Amino acid sequence: MSASSTSTRNFFTAEESVPVGVSIEKVSKNYGALEVLKDLSFAVEPGEIFVLMGPSGVGKSVLLRHVIGLEAPTSGRVLINGHDVMEARIREHVRMALVFQEGALFNSLSVYDNLALYPREHRTGTEDAIREKVMQALKVLSLDNTAGKFPSDLSGGMKKRVAIARALVMEPQLLLYDEPTSELDPVMSATIDEIIATLKNQYHVTSMVVSHDRDLAFSIADRVALMMDGALVHVGSPDSLKQSVDPRVVDFLNPRIDLEHPRFKKNET
Amino acid sequence: MNQIRTVLEGVGSTVQLFLRAMSYAGTLPRQFPRFIEQCYMIGYTTLPIVAILSFFIGSVLALQSGYSMEDFGAQQFIGSLVGLSMVRELGPMMVAILLAGRVGSAITAELASMKVSQEIDALITMNIPPARMLVMPRLAAVFVMMPVLTIIANLVGWFGGAIICKYTGFIAVSPEQYFAVLREFVMFRDVFDSIVKSEVFGMVVVTVCCNIGLNTRGGSREIGQAVTRAVVTSLILILVLDYFVTKLLISLHSA
Numbered sequence: 001m002s003a004s005s006t007s008t009r010n011f012f013t014a015e016e017s018v019p020v021g022v023s024i025e026k027v028s029k030n031y032g033a034l035e036v037l038k039d040l041s042f043a044v045e046p047g048e049i050f051v052l053m054g055p056s057g058v059g060k061s062v063l064l065r066h067v068i069g070l071e072a073p074t075s076g077r078v079l080i081n082g083h084d085v086m087e088a089r090i091r092e093h094v095r096m097a098l099v100f101q102e103g104a105l106f107n108s109l110s111v112y113d114n115l116a117l118y119p120r121e122h123r124t125g126t127e128d129a130i131r132e133k134v135m136q137a138l139k140v141l142s143l144d145n146t147a148g149k150f151p152s153d154l155s156g157g158m159k160k161r162v163a164i165a166r167a168l169v170m171e172p173q174l175l176l177y178d179e180p181t182s183e184l185d186p187v188m189s190a191t192i193d194e195i196i197a198t199l200k201n202q203y204h205v206t207s208m209v210v211s212h213d214r215d216l217a218f219s220i221a222d223r224v225a226l227m228m229d230g231a232l233v234h235v236g237s238p239d240s241l242k243q244s245v246d247p248r249v250v251d252f253l254n255p256r257i258d259l260e261h262p263r264f265k266k267n268e269t
Numbered sequence: 270m271n272q273i274r275t276v277l278e279g280v281g282s283t284v285q286l287f288l289r290a291m292s293y294a295g296t297l298p299r300q301f302p303r304f305i306e307q308c309y310m311i312g313y314t315t316l317p318i319v320a321i322l323s324f325f326i327g328s329v330l331a332l333q334s335g336y337s338m339e340d341f342g343a344q345q346f347i348g349s350l351v352g353l354s355m356v357r358e359l360g361p362m363m364v365a366i367l368l369a370g371r372v373g374s375a376i377t378a379e380l381a382s383m384k385v386s387q388e389i390d391a392l393i394t395m396n397i398p399p400a401r402m403l404v405m406p407r408l409a410a411v412f413v414m415m416p417v418l419t420i421i422a423n424l425v426g427w428f429g430g431a432i433i434c435k436y437t438g439f440i441a442v443s444p445e446q447y448f449a450v451l452r453e454f455v456m457f458r459d460v461f462d463s464i465v466k467s468e469v470f471g472m473v474v475v476t477v478c479c480n481i482g483l484n485t486r487g488g489s490r491e492i493g494q495a496v497t498r499a500v501v502t503s504l505i506l507i508l509v510l511d512y513f514v515t516k517l518l519i520s521l522h523s524a
Contacts, residue, residue, distance in 0.1 A: 070390050091396035098394045104387035118395045121402070170395065 019046030019204045020081050020094055020173040022067060027076035029062060029230075036062050037073070038230040047204040049196060051217040054227035055252065060210040061101060063227070064176050067208060068098045080174065094174060097167035101178040103159035105151040111138070111162050112147040115169045137165040140195065142188070156183040164192065168199075175199065177209040181216055189213065193220050214253065218242070226252060279502075283480045286400060287472070290408055290479075293401040300406050307410030311372050312417060318371065319364055323422040326359055327351055327429030331447075335433070335440035344442050348450035351430035356459045360423040362511055364415065365470030369503035373478035376407065377499035380482025381492040389483060404479045408472060415471035416464045423463060427451060462518045469514050474503045 022044040029037040036059045044050040052060050065071045067078055069085040078085040080094050105114050115134040119125060125133070138144055141161040151159055160183055167175055177196070181189040197220045199205035211217060217224050218238045226234040226241065226249055233248050234241055241249060297304060334350045380403060383389050392399050431444040481499040485491055 065390075068394050070393060091394075096394060098391075100387050100391060102387065104391040106383075106388050106391070107386070117397070121395070121397045 018173060020096075020206045021046040022174065022206065022208065023079040023082075024063075024067070025077050025079065027063075027066060027073045027078060029059070029066065029071070030074045036230050037066070039076070040230075040232060041076075042225065042232060042235055044206060044208055045222075046206055047200055048222045049200050049207045049209065049220055051209045051211055051221035051224045052227060053211060053214075053217055053224060053252070056212075058227050059230045060227055061178050064098060064178055064208065064210055068096055068174075068176055070098075095170055095172045096174045096176070097170045097172035098176040099160075099163050099167050099178060099180055101182070103151070103156075103163040105159055105162055105166070107151050109150075110147065111143065111149050111151070111154070114151070114162060115166050118166070118170045133169055137168045140168065141165045141191070157185070157188065160184060161188065164195070168195070171203075172205060174206045174208075177207065177211070179211055180209060181211060181213045189216070192216075196220055228252075279480070282484065283476055286404060286480045286483070287408075287476045289398070289400040290404040290476075293398070293405045294409070296401055296405065297409055300402070303402070303406040304409050307407050308414055310375070311368070311407075311410050312414035315364075315367060315371055315414075315418060316421065319367055319418050319422050320425050322363060322367065323355070323360065323425040324429040326363060327355060327426030328433045330354055330359075330426070331430035331433040331440070332437065335437060335442070339439060344440055345446060345450060347430065347434060347440065347442055348447040349454035351447075352427055352451035352455040353459065355423045355426035355430075356455055356463045357515075358511075360426060361419050361463050361466040361470060362507060364418045364422050364467055365474060365507045366504060368411070368415070368418075368471060369474045369478075369500050369507065372411075373474045373503050374496045374500050376475065376478040377482040377485075377496045378492060380479060381485035381495045384483055384485045385488060385492060399483060403483075404476070407475050407479065411471040411475045412468060415467040419463055419467035420460075423460075458522060462515075465518065466511065466514050469510060470507050473506050473510060477503050477506065 024040055024042055024044075027037055027040045028035065040063065052063065054060055062071070066073055067085065069078070069090065072086055080090060080096070083090055083093070105111075106117065109117065112134055115137055116130050119130045119133065124130070135144070135147070138147060141164060143158065143161055143165060146154065146158065146162065151162070154162065160180065164177075164180060175196075180192050180196075184192065193216050196207050196209065196216075200207060200220075209216065209221070221238050223236060224234075224238050224241045225232050228248055234244055234246060236244075242253070244250070330351045331347050334347050335344055338344045338346065380389070380399075383403075389399050392402065427448075431447050434440050434442045434447045435444050478499040481495050481502070485495040
């Protein structure tokens, strides 16, 4: 563990977070004639790190938006500790955060104000306490010098780290990540992995991670799911995924470079 | 049929947004800085253009009426015509139209941009209702600033009419006579009606522009389309509502 994870260890002010479980029951989602999610059913256990992998465009991010209640399924339901996520007051009982793929930072606010928005709005402490928490979150993500900057001044990777820091400040019980390590260098990717693992080990935070990053999936995940065309083709431990003989799994995990593929051939007239 | 449904859905979601935002009125003291910021945007930055337009509307009104009334020897009534026209109709409506074009378009563009870049989604996941943080302070600000802008528009318009009376050769009415007739004809209830109208227009413009912004999907092209739709919808609603509010106020006074 690096120094960053040590500081994460003391990050949450809550002594212990109540574990939160997610249950996805026969969830389908159609956009017009397009069926994006196909009768998905699985559970994420309290305090578990669940990594969802799959090719681009198969509905992973859409599923995350359903889990956090930003979209309603066409059929089926998502339960958070037994309560439907579409219930009006669910967020008053469960602290949930989503790290968006593009960061979704508030462009009119400085980095500091982006992080301080949640505790200020929910009055979780004095301004001094909020400052301490925000600066600590920035330090964990190696963003100490960015507090006064605006999102437009940051690189893509820095925006992603600010988004993660903003989620940390919320002290979530359920934390969803949409491609948390994309656009990050290997060192920072490892730090993110450490943060996800530390939040689980120390604070029982339930994490659901959408990622293409196999290192992340195989190093910190308790369970891994592989999604293709809106349906799950495999759910199990990282080892079970590695050992799967399902050709779809094998093809995904061991992509081959095939320069002789017909798509690369010039049209001969 | 689909268009009627879209219109009805739009009306429904706008009313819902207004009621939801008003349910957070109690949080206004906590959001005082946002309220002040919106007062600045809606009031202070709009004031110069309101003043310029009102001045020239009052001036043109006095010029036209002076020219037309010369034949009938009724120029002494210019003050009443300009006074009542400004306070009953032109003042509140012109401020509302400026609000739609200047502030409403900016509101829609800002909220639509926030929606497209997932900032609105981020607020929802943080359990911060957009109606509370983004809509309510704007409604409170427009509620405070619209009467101020409208009263200033009326005063400047009246002043514009007086200037024309003083410096136009064919108008044989002095500014003193102009204001004396104006004071005689313009009643307090006219000023009250003016404020009621401006409040209705202001609330409708801000709610419509917020609702269209918050429901924008797509990218930069859709943001532009949303701004156009918000301004056009606001302008239509101002004119339609003007008729009904005027009718309601007249019937109330008649009763």
